[in-house]
Amino acid sequence: MPDFKNFIGGKWIAPSTREYFDNVNPADKSDVIGRFPLSGDDDVEDAVQSAKCGFEVWRKTPAPARGDVLRRVGDIMTRRKDEIADLMTREMGKPLTETRGDVQEGIDTAYYAASEGRRLFGHTVPSEMRNKWAMSYRRPIGICGIVTPFNFPMAIPTWKMFPALLCGNACIFKPAEDVPHTGTVLVEILLEAGLPPEVIQLVHGVGETVGASIVSHPEIPVISFTGSTETGRIVGETCGRMHKRLSLEMGGKNAMIVLDDANLELALDGVLWGAFGTTGQRCTATSRLILQRGIHDRFLGQLVDRVRSLKLGDGRKKGTDVGPLVNENAREKVERYIDIGQSEGADLLCGGRRPPGKEYDKGFFFEPTIFARVEAGMRLEQEEIFGPVLSVVRVDSADEAFAINNDVRYGLSSSLYTQDVGIAFRALNELDNGITYVNAPTIGAEAHLPFGGVKQTGNGHREGGWEVYEFYSETKVGYVDFSGSLQRAQIDNYLGTPD
Numbered sequence: 219m220p221d222f223k224n225f226i227g228g229k230w231i232a233p234s235t236r237e238y239f240d241n242v243n244p245a246d247k248s249d250v251i252g253r254f255p256l257s258g259d260d261d262v263e264d265a266v267q268s269a270k271c272g273f274e275v276w277r278k279t280p281a282p283a284r285g286d287v288l289r290r291v292g293d294i295m296t297r298r299k300d301e302i303a304d305l306m307t308r309e310m311g312k313p314l315t316e317t318r319g320d321v322q323e324g325i326d327t328a329y330y331a332a333s334e335g336r337r338l339f340g341h342t343v344p345s346e347m348r349n350k351w352a353m354s355y356r357r358p359i360g361i362c363g364i365v366t367p368f369n370f371p372m373a374i375p376t377w378k379m380f381p382a383l384l385c386g387n388a389c390i391f392k393p394a395e396d397v398p399h400t401g402t403v404l405v406e407i408l409l410e411a412g413l414p415p416e417v418i419q420l421v422h423g424v425g426e427t428v429g430a431s432i433v434s435h436p437e438i439p440v441i442s443f444t445g446s447t448e449t450g451r452i453v454g455e456t457c458g459r460m461h462k463r464l465s466l467e468m469g470g471k472n473a474m475i476v477l478d479d480a481n482l483e484l485a486l487d488g489v490l491w492g493a494f495g496t497t498g499q500r501c502t503a504t505s506r507l508i509l510q511r512g513i514h515d516r517f518l519g520q521l522v523d524r525v526r527s528l529k530l531g532d533g534r535k536k537g538t539d540v541g542p543l544v545n546e547n548a549r550e551k552v553e554r555y556i557d558i559g560q561s562e563g564a565d566l567l568c569g570g571r572r573p574p575g576k577e578y579d580k581g582f583f584f585e586p587t588i589f590a591r592v593e594a595g596m597r598l599e600q601e602e603i604f605g606p607v608l609s610v611v612r613v614d615s616a617d618e619a620f621a622i623n624n625d626v627r628y629g630l631s632s633s634l635y636t637q638d639v640g641i642a643f644r645a646l647n648e649l650d651n652g653i654t655y656v657n658a659p660t661i662g663a664e665a666h667l668p669f670g671g672v673k674q675t676g677n678g679h680r681e682g683g684w685e686v687y688e689f690y691s692e693t694k695v696g697y698v699d700f701s702g703s704l705q706r707a708q709i710d711n712y713l714g715t716p717d
């Protein structure tokens with residue numbers, strides 16, 4: 219079994235602790251992919267000292283040249299797409315079609331970042347005074363600490379690191395401990411594409427040690443974290459005390475609303491993909507289905523039939539629709555919510571258990587589950603489960619559906635199925651989320667648009683698209699006075715006074 223390494227100080231090296239953890243295939247626990255470093259504070263310290271040198275080189279590299287490196291990254295990822303998808307499925311379970319999509323999201327992010335190297339716009343604006351120019355432009359910040367989750371092992375690190383690098387920063391990257399292999403391959407690709415080695419540092423390990431050490435290091439001024447709202451609060455407290463720039467992407471309890479006039483076939487396809495794609499382990503997953511009374515029974519009947527026919531299995535096998543959960547903890551959390559749902563009086567229509575059969579005993583499988591008769595306010599309806607569990611709520615009107623959508627502490631994505639263009643546009647205004655889909659499920663954000671949520675899903679920043687470049691760069695303003703005399707702003711030059 220191979221021992222993998224950290225990438226620190228421009229070299230692949232063993233952790234200072236000499237300790238390792240096993241990375242196992244969630245579809246088959248006996249398949250161990252390798253041992254990965256359980257790093258400690260000393261490794262993070264070495265990474266920071268090296269990243270400081272990397273930053274000095276990289277911040278002076280012209281942005282279009284930084285973009286060229288990222289373009290080559292996109293080219294290499296394109297060439298290696300199938301191979302990366304296979305190793306990603308092996309370490310985290312989702313089917314190959316989905317892991318290929320995950321790599322594609324990274325490729326799209328690379329090419330977008332490459333082109334941004336020739337923009338990174340600032341503004342040139344008129345000065346109040348004669349013979350004086352005023353302009354704003356963007357500067358790199360320093361070292362960015364990148365702490366990422368397991369569910370999009372390639373896409374999410376690229377959303378964070380490619381804009382950070384394009385802006386001229388160095389990165390210290392800690393991938394989730396469930397997906398260290400994909401993180402390792404991403405760093406290999408950055409190096410192969412020509413990134414100066416000390417600009418990227420890879421430190422494997424667990425959140426409580428390596429993650430915490432990165433977040434609290436005084437020489438890392440920027441932190442980007444995707445994970446649970448609970449961990450995000452701890453990260454936020456530390457960053458707040460230390461005056462760090464922080465981007466948080468956290469939980470969701472996303473609803474799909476299907477009104478009586480909807481195209482039901484379309485909505486059925488949508489909810490199956492939204493709720494059970496990635497085994498429900500997306501922060502954008504459809505975890506609530508809000509059905510209007512007129513179509514409620516018919517839609518639910520058809521949905522249960524379709525869910526029962528989903529093929530559960532190893533994501534690397536042809537024909538698998540739904541893979542395993544990522545690990546035993548994730549499965550036990552889902553099981554706790556099955557108990558909670560039943561004790562709250564919701565109606566378990568299908569699933570709710572580990573699938574019977576030998577082939578399933580090897581992995582962390584759980585049947586796609588639907589609860590009906592869920593009432594607004596139940597824990598099942600309010601709390602993020604991060605698994606294949608869909609809670610169905612019945613409503614009388616669009617207004618009631620909108621209110622239920624909004625009455626949770628999260629606000630990532632929402633979805634509305636209707637043929638009524640007026641209600642669709644009203645939903646875009648009224649639904650309290652960072653993203654609303656009309657006639658499409660709650661998942662599937664595109665790489666070139668801002669991604670993120672309101673309320674306790676985020677802290678006001680967005681990933682992706684044009685906005686993320688503002689997060690990873692500092693605005694600076696320059697004034698150039700070529701009048702040859704002292705001009706005092708707000709004093710000499712009273713606006714509107716002619717010469």
Ligand code: UN1
Nearest residue numbers: 370500501502661662663
């Ligand atoms: C996540 O769930 O953490 O919009 C990210 C989507 C994907 C990204 C999901 N493009 O579903």
